[in-house]
Amino acid sequence: MCFRRIKIKLKNFLYFYFKPLNQSRPKMNIIQKYVQVFRQANAYSLYILFVMLVVYMLNQLDRYALSITSVETAQSLQYGDKSCLSLPGYPKEMSNLCKNLTQSACEQFVINGTNGTLEHLCKYDFNGQGIEYQILAGPAFILIFTFTGILISLFADKFQNRRVLILTSSLIWWSLMTILTGLTKSYWQLLLLRFGLGIGQAGCNPLATSLISEYFSLELRGAALGIYNWGIYTGYSMAFAIGNQILKHLNWRWVYILCGIPGMIVGPLLFLSVKEPKKEVIYEEAEPSSSLQIEEESNTQKLGKAAKEFLKPTLLLLCLAGSIRNAAGYVWGYNNNTYYKQMGQTADQISSFLGVIPLVFGIIGSFVGGFVSDRVAKKAQPWTRIWVLVLSQVILKNKNLNFYFNSFKIIAAPFVFCVLFFDPPYSYYFLIPSYIFGEMWVGVCLSVVVELVPEMLRTTGIGLYFFIISNIGGNMQTIVPSVQSAIKNAFNLSDLQAFRGALYIFFPGEYVIGSALFLLTLFVIKRDLKRFNEQDTNSSITNLLYDDYKKNSDDE
DSSP states (O other): OHHHHHHHHHHHHHHHHHSOSSTTSOOOOHHHHHHHHHTTSOHHHHHHHHHHHHHHHHHHHHHTHHHHTHHHHHHHHTOSOEEEEEOTTSOHHHHGGGTTOOHHHHHHOEEEOTTSOEEEOEEEEEOSOSHHHHHHHTHHHHHHHHHHHHHHHHHHHHOGGGHHHHHHHHHHHHHHHHHHHTTOOSHHHHHHHHHHHHHHHTTHHHHHHHHHHHHSOHHHHHHHHHHHTHHHHHHHHHHHHHHHHHHHHSOHHHHHHHHHHHHHHHHHHHHHHOOOOOOOOOOOSSOHHHHHHHHTOOHHHHHHHHHHHTTSHHHHHHHHHHHHHHHHHHHHHHHHHHHHHHTTOOHHHHHHHHTTHHHHHHHHHHHHHHHHHHHHHHHSOGGGHHHHHHHHHEEOOBGGGTBOOSSOEESHHHHHHHHHHSOTTHHHHTHHHHHHHHTTHHHHHHHHHHHHSOGGGHHHHHHHHHHHHHHHHHHGGGGHHHHHHHHHHHHTOOHHHHHHHHHHHHTHHHHHHHHHHHHHHHHHHHHHHHHHHHTOOOOSOOOHHHHHHHHHHHHO
């Protein structure tokens, strides 16, 4: 009986989201509907989307090269924590013997070799963890990345006909920083180059998403931004697939050099082939001074107005929820390669799984999120787009969707928990549903932010959004070593067991917290839009969700 009820509810859910707009036409599957949506975009707009996707892919590839080379870089430049590690060339069963050994036991541990001589199985060496590594992955990159992103967004809003030039310069700069990282001789040089990488990569998201938003209409924007966010999974997966193979055949320095070269080639192509979208400027004869005032606003005033928008409860909660959910991704993204190496996985095993699973199933999750978001925005009230954010993390009762569940049921979090609970290869398999359900939030959340921010502040607003979620999410991983140490001392665990315990807190734990905050957003967005409607004036600056809300209110 229980199984039958669940089956009916699931059927109602799928019917609501994927039924055709016209009941008389034949039903189409999700891929066919996706193709139908993008037939409305012209060829050049799709080319712009493809170029932005490639740029974002290179952005992620160069960023996560540090995660792939964490152990080798730490051992070469001598920084971070140490632990007992197995020497390469031994089977997993023997390598596992090194996991829980102290320094003295590790250095003295030997086995009988094939020719009867004693051989060392373990070594006490830098393990690619510790506060030094987390600083490289977090504050050294994130702080300069986010502050520079705000400055670039302000500059791009003031000189909107220079966005392609700024994006090209950013791409070439961060590619150069990546190549130079392969030539570093000390930890401090690596730290400075991470600062440089953050400066270059800061312009990617606000500039690219601003261009995409102007090349695609509201009906297509959610799916277009979802496609753009495929760059996260493409670049991330390429870092594992390519990086681990380069490590296997060459060394960690070549990972950075070979990952940085493509950006030096794509940069000139971007500049020569991408055009700034043409805008039709309309001047009001009755109020010429107001137009002039908007044009002459300083960057400080524009930033102040954008910050004021983000103090509204809807955007504030949306950014906080996105930050917590983003933190889970950062912690896992910069520590999973080290985690699987400590679990005895080889470079071939890691690249074969993590080079494919995030690419395929992360894209599926992002695509479904953008598509469903557009369907909801087209059929229902504007705030129901945020339901996609909640449903990608939890399922709950809601009369507007005709979809009933008796209590909260977490979708993605249990699978993420199982990623850490089970050993490889089963750990990899649980990443598949984690990406499908857990990654729908990316394009949807960004799409809602774009629609809530007034058009004249859009690029600045996007930059401010990434500033918030990146600072909270990207710097939270610096707490991981302290939590790991506290767990180790409190429960007398090995380094690996304590590391896994810390990941439980910062990976599935933050999925649950982010879901709860997305849910709270639903309770304030409708109130904010009603308040905006009551205070409506003849202002020339409005946001897209308010326009939709007012239209629906007038129709009623």
